[in-house]
Amino acid sequence: MKTTTETQKSNNLKYNITTKDSEGNTLDISIRLNDKCKNGHQDFAITGIGYEKGKPKTDRYNIYGGCCHEEILKAKPKFKIFVDLHLCDYAGVPMHPSANGHYHMEEGFNKTKPTSPEFKAEYCEYYRITESQFDVLKTAENQIQFALYLESLGILKQWDKQAKKAIKLLEKLTGSEFVNDSKRSQYVSPTAEERAEEKARIESGYYTESAKQEREHQAQQKELNELKEELNKEIHKHKTEYEVKKEVLLKGGSKALKNCIFYNHTQTLSFNWKSYDNLSDEELKFVDSLVLPSGVTVTIK
Secondary structure, eight states: OOOOOOOOEEEEEEEEEEOTTTTTEEEEEEEEEOOTTTTSSEEEEEEEEEEEETTTTSSEEEEEESHHHHHHHOOOOOGGGHTTTTOOOOSSOOOSSSHHHHHHHHOOOOOOTTTTTTTTHHHHHTTTTHHHHHHHHHTTHHHHHHHHHHHHHHHHHHHHHEEEHHHHHHHHHTEEOOOOOOOOOSSOOOOOOHHHHHHHHTTTTTTTHHHHHHHHHHHHHHHHHHHHHHHHHHHHHHHHHHHHHHHHHHHHHHHHHEEEEEETTTEEEEOOOSSSOOOOOTTTGGGOOOOOOOTEEEHHH
């Protein structure tokens, strides 16, 4: 009588192995595909913990840990596919692919900027794309265009193909069959409205060089207008202070001018604000004759 063993199914694949790193230290490697972060989709992750050679696996002898991918790959080169997919979802999609992908294309990585000779190779390796795909993605004007290129260039499909290969390997390592119960993916497809708007922009020539130059000119003109407005405000502020102090000097003399202070932010002229050398009531009689700019008020301490 033949018996068959039914393969266990799971939405939480985990594989752990203990090996040695390149220095002979004990290395615990953990691989997972699950929704550990409770964000609605299962993600890949591979991490490790290194313990000093010949010592027990305790915190005292822990010498490194976390995303120690270099050490992991030296010990287990076959795990490279999991390193490539670290923090990618079940379909091989990296975190916020459109937003992060476009940002990195524009701004570069922490240590590698778009102008660096090695940037293209590093970008292609990080996002698992070809150089020809990079050349197209580089032309994306915004995140929506970038997302549409991810679709049209077949990048989403090649990510998914790689993820399926990794799932097969992880199923073989764990002896369990993966159950995908994710509610969403890390890739957010542009809406119909966003697609239509982007198509209309392209057809209208919004991204032509002349249109870009015109927008840049308008943006520059706006900044110039703002600078001019700030200048006019400063001129008005100082002119008001000048008119106020001139009136005090002409009506009350130098002593009155030295005894007053003008608060431009409140448009207030204040006398006897110091604790010494104050003006007498007799000396302050001139205040009633002051002709001050509109909005300016007078206080006497």
